[in-house]
Amino acid sequence: MDRRPSTRTSDFASTLDAAIRERGLTLAELRRRLEHLGTPISESALRFWRTGARRPEHRHSLDVLDNLEDILGLGRGDLTARLGPSRRLRRSRADATDSIAGTPGVLQPLLETIGCVDLAELERLSDSVVIEIGADRRIRSASNRSLWRSRVEGGRRLMVPLSIDSPTESRPTISVRGAEEGRWAYDSATGWAVWELLLPRGLAIGETAVVEYSCTDIVDTEDVTHFACSAERRLAHAGLWVRFDGDPPRWNERIEEDDTGLSTSVISPMGSSVHRTVQDFGPGLFGLRWTW
The missing domain is CATH 1.10.260 (434 Repressor (Amino-terminal Domain))
Structure with missing residues (x-):
């Protein structure tokens, strides 16, 4: 193709x-x-x-x-x-992977590189993401704890897509609990990477597993002003907690983007952090953005 x-x-x-x-x-x-x-x-x-x-x-x-x-x-x-006519189509199971990146064809070649046709083995039911922002306004760490359910007999492979703003030639280090790190693929032209994580054993259909992964060697060259999470399929529940070292930004906003468009709403910080949750959400993007 x-x-x-x-x-x-x-x-x-x-x-x-x-x-x-x-x-x-x-x-x-x-x-x-x-x-x-x-x-x-x-x-x-x-x-x-x-x-x-x-x-x-x-x-x-x-x-x-x-x-x-x-x-x-x-x-x-x-x-x-x-621009021409919009290319947005009704999402099918086959193209759910590239709906994360916003353009068909971006993630699929990366998945094929590591021997995965799509994200069909396991489905994500819920997500909890924590982002630590340092006093220098750069990301110090990012962690994710998610609940997965097997859609097939023996399912144990899950894929983690990530958009990397700063070009890199080396593989970022991630710490994984509940699974082990497998292969990865990265496209410097688009900034997207995909990690393969493997559960300790295959799951029965409907069986669930909790996986936690974090990354601390994130390289940012600019002040961070936003963070967004992707949902390739509908999530029952998801949360994003951004914690700031020192005074929080002066202005914070929730953002959501799906097939209906982009929506925003202003929120107040809770101490030196901001958070948001979504229920029955996806496919799409949800996140937070702020002004220092």
Whole structure:
């Protein structure tokens, strides 16, 4: 199957890349200007748009494009006119993996690299994620405790997809409990990686297992302003707890994105941390973002 971006999407990406180069701006500078204009977006999302690995889809993303055209000195519609019709389709079980990344074809090659067709052996029922932010405003550690249920007889393989903002050539170190680390695959062009974790034994259909994994050698080159979790299928319950070393950010917001679009709501910190929970959610993304 041809996994190259469509001609229209490639045209959008090449136009954006050329405009950024002509202006001599870094993605970090673009992100700061967009945030100042009230349309915050992650540096990784800008990188995906620029390379054609992901495309703007929802209302918020289109608002970002309007400001992006102004910042880059482009005419109104110079970017949006090159998007073409939306490629978002009703998600099926087969493409549930790449719905995490936002663009079909991004995660599937990584899964094939480590010998996995999809994420069908085990389904995630619940998630609890804890993020530690240091006084330098960088992520010190990220941990996840999740409950999995086997969908097949003998199921024991689960896959952990992760978007890595800072390019890396070495395999990040993760600490795993309840399973052992298997293979991994990473695509520096898109910033996505996939880990294989193996349970101690195969599960019977419907049997559950708890797995916990954490990562402490995370390299950030910019102040962290958001963290989002993905749900490739519907989750009964999930939570995200972000803890700050010192004073919390001055402004915090919940974010959710699924087939219905992007929704946000402002929240107040609890001491030096913020948290949020979702129930019966997915497929989609949920998370927190903040302003220092």
